[in-house]
Amino acid sequence: MAETSMSTSGAAAARAKRSGRESQMGLMWRRFRQHKLALASLWIVVAFYVVALLAEFLAPTDPSAYSARYTYAPPQGLHFIAQNDDGSWVFGPYVNGYKTEIDPVALRRTFVIDEEKRLPVQFLAPSKPYLLAGVIPMSVKLFGLENPRDPLYILGADRLGRDLLSRLIHGTRISLSIGLAGVTMSLFFGIIIGGFAGYYGGWFDSAVMRVVEFIRSMPTIPLWLGLAAAMPKDWSALQTYFAITLILSLIGWTELARVVRGRFLSLRTEDFVTAARLDGASDWRIITRHMVPSFTSHIIAAATLAIPGMILAETALSFLGLGLQAPIVSWGTLLQDAQNIRTLATAPWLLTPGICVVVIILAMNFFGDGLRDAADPHGR
Amino acid sequence: MTQPILRIEDLSISFSSPDEADIEAVRQVDLTLTPGKTLALVGESGCGKSVTARAVLRLLDANARIPHGRILFQPEGSEPTDIARLKPDSLALRAIRGNQIAMIFQEPMSSLSPVHTIGDQIDEMVLIHERVNRKQARARTVALLDQVGIPGAKERADAYPFELSGGLRQRAMIAMALACTPRLLIADEPTTALDVTTQAQILDLLRQLQADFGMAMLFITHDLGVVAEIADEVAVMYLGDVVEQGNVFDVFRAPQHPYTQALMNSIPKMARKADRVRLNPIKGTVPAPKDRPEGCAFTSRCPHAFGPCASERPARTVVGEGHHARCHLLTRQTEEALA
């Protein structure tokens, strides 16, 4: 469908082309919407990115604020309805407080949830001033305790008594953005290299394809580890962030280059491209005005499907301790705390970042599959 | 007259699909096959001729049903079996498949497995049905390949289908079908995918083999020329109905059903330039099976359609010795004659 709509518009004037492209996107959206699972996944993905964007507002506490008193405090959960001793009902969100108990076997102090203690939660709680997404000054959080001194660990605390929920929310920002940045960079290399290879063909094409095949035949994690290990230890958080992105896209570009090249190769012989060439259009014009619009949708789908791989790779690298480093919070660095089996046994909630990884990857895959099916004129 | 080997009686086949109502692809078909004779089943694509043929070996897809009718298979000197009542993967049916009734298909390339040698595929047929060892089976295979006119049979047995030409592949396919000397051979458009010269050779071969083996043959085709060449009897199908059937000479000389008449008129005839007349194609197109009228399927395109045609199914009427047709024109004429 993409090709046919473009082949008519390719020959037509620029105005007609504009409308042709819009209808193509509209068509894709309509086909995509029939895919219920993909549509639901789209909303999940959007929700995750909203969390990433509004991390400071949504996270109830500072992700690096620690408290030695609440080491490995178990998750409080969030409750909405409670019954008083006299049988009356109380509505409104609250969390339970903690009490300490002496473990009779290990003779150790442990934290347990105190069902008696109720700490009311208030929405739009005032907080210390901060910059939302580093730009908008704000001094209110989505929710918080009425008394900010009380402990708030909805998903539990880590070794240093830091709030897992807040760290997870901030980690979402890093992990998702690194996926996006990595794919953007891969896309940049992929389109340029794959585009040249596909459009001009010849020795450059075969050289590029050999390189792509070569990179794809290598086991990625050892390679990534080797590259990541070479990063100077004294680099700043931002520098490591970009270095990791670059390392991920060093391998990530190959898949996208393959897709771009494939599309270019098949489009090169299409009638509307030949027509444009016979009209005397320049290479640049043919590529940007005639070819690129007709495969944007494919590229978007391929890029979407590449994001989960990036997220997984970052998580794996950081998990092994060679990716992002300590002050930066990402799903991978969070999972690093869960490496020790004994720690895990006392604080299984440290695995929650892993659940986030699984959910976003599933959602991204379904979403990408739906996009690809919708973009493919010949599928179904 | 010899006893018939296969009698299809009142056979209907319907297909179900999840979205739409069931489609009756074949309705109330009666066919009779006798040893040594060839019955040609003719019709346009989608008329149900292939479905009918496949039903004989129960090779239909899972969504096909046989709501009523019988397929009585009766080799000489034994009791008849109703194939329509057998389970598709049952022992009884598997003993018939390949052994008693064999089939050859239209596409010799895709109908043979591309990753097994010709010899292996033919050996298999022998090994399934007879107590022989591999060596004996291969000897039979080579003999068969030789018999169907494949040069260098011994070497060709080790060839893969993609190494043979289309004609040779079809010959190999025929050799496979004949491996267990079946009583009945079903040929589902065996010549359609071949070029004209090869077509003629394959038809010659089939005719000769039939004479040698004395088997019955059900020949599916859409080509009236091929029918004239090979068939003893012919059954014309239109949209699931057998509209006319009988001796090939009778049907070709005096077609009784308007559809058969129209078909005959649409064949180009060799004539001197001055005598040439315009070809007379059948008007309109075949309706989709779900739009088929309750009565005669040909109603929408029939030049003689009248009162009862659309709503009432014409009965199978005898119009000559062993010559039947389903048309209201015929019954009306008989009624008038009686009156």
Added chain:
Amino acid sequence: MLSFIIRRTIVMVLTLIAVSIVAFAIIQLPPGDYLTSYIASLSATGDQVDPRVIENLRNQYGLGQPFYIQYFKWITGVVQGNFGHSFEWKRPVWELIWGRLGNSVMVEGLAVLVMWLIALPIGIYAAVRKYSLGDYLATIAGFIGLAVPNFFFALILMYLAYVWFGTTMGGLFSPEFETARWSLPRLWDFFTHAWAPVLVLATSGTAELIRILRANLLDELKKPYVTTARAKGLPEWKVILKYPVRLALNPLVSTIGWLLPALVSGSVIVSVVMNLPTAGPMLLRSLTTQDMYLAGAIILLLSVLTVVGTLISDILLAWIDPRIRYGSK
């Protein structure tokens, strides 16, 4: 067939050369050279630094000379089985890694085996009984198998084993068998330990294999040769196993080409989590301590394993598919 193997082997040799260049580049990446680190580590432990030893080493590795000379010296050594010296362990690299590499090969080989053993029946079932309950279950399981990172799966498995059975999973051998010779009890001990990491490693590959096998088989089941086989009188299960499954396998074998790199990748990280004595944890350790000759050798050998494995699967593919064997298509 022979020309096919020769062609593939040439490609493989070229790939290996490229791999070795990449591995050497990684060795060279960290700032400073091997010798500076070596001297630093010797000084740190308070050992005397012998200037003659230093001079010898400088010659041996061609330090201070251009990249290609250093590479050439290194690769000559590698071809002769000399992978350089680990300054952390103060032993030749090869001595350190061959045992661990063997374990890697064993675990990964088993994972490949398990992958096929699970994927084949499930994939065939899902295709033959399309849209049945089993098919849906297989599809869902497949999606989850693809989405759960294998190190996370390993963590969950270890956690559950700890909570439910009180056992700490990990390692490939019990302590008493660690250094023992191979024997039946040791083999048994190996299997009681190895099943978990093998299962973890095989999950995503299995999911992918099932997905591809199902799609291929659905295509093949519609082909006319299946009807031909049925018309012969073969029982249904034989029809399916002998013809369409056989053809559906062909494109699958080629997927090993990228399944294997993913598997080797995964085994590195799973080994770290599950504390397996394979090349993975040693690679990680050597990288964190910048023991670069050791790290480079492991990266090189893991890649070589992958490339050789791919070559084997390519040849296997050709061997089962006559169309490739005879150079048509």
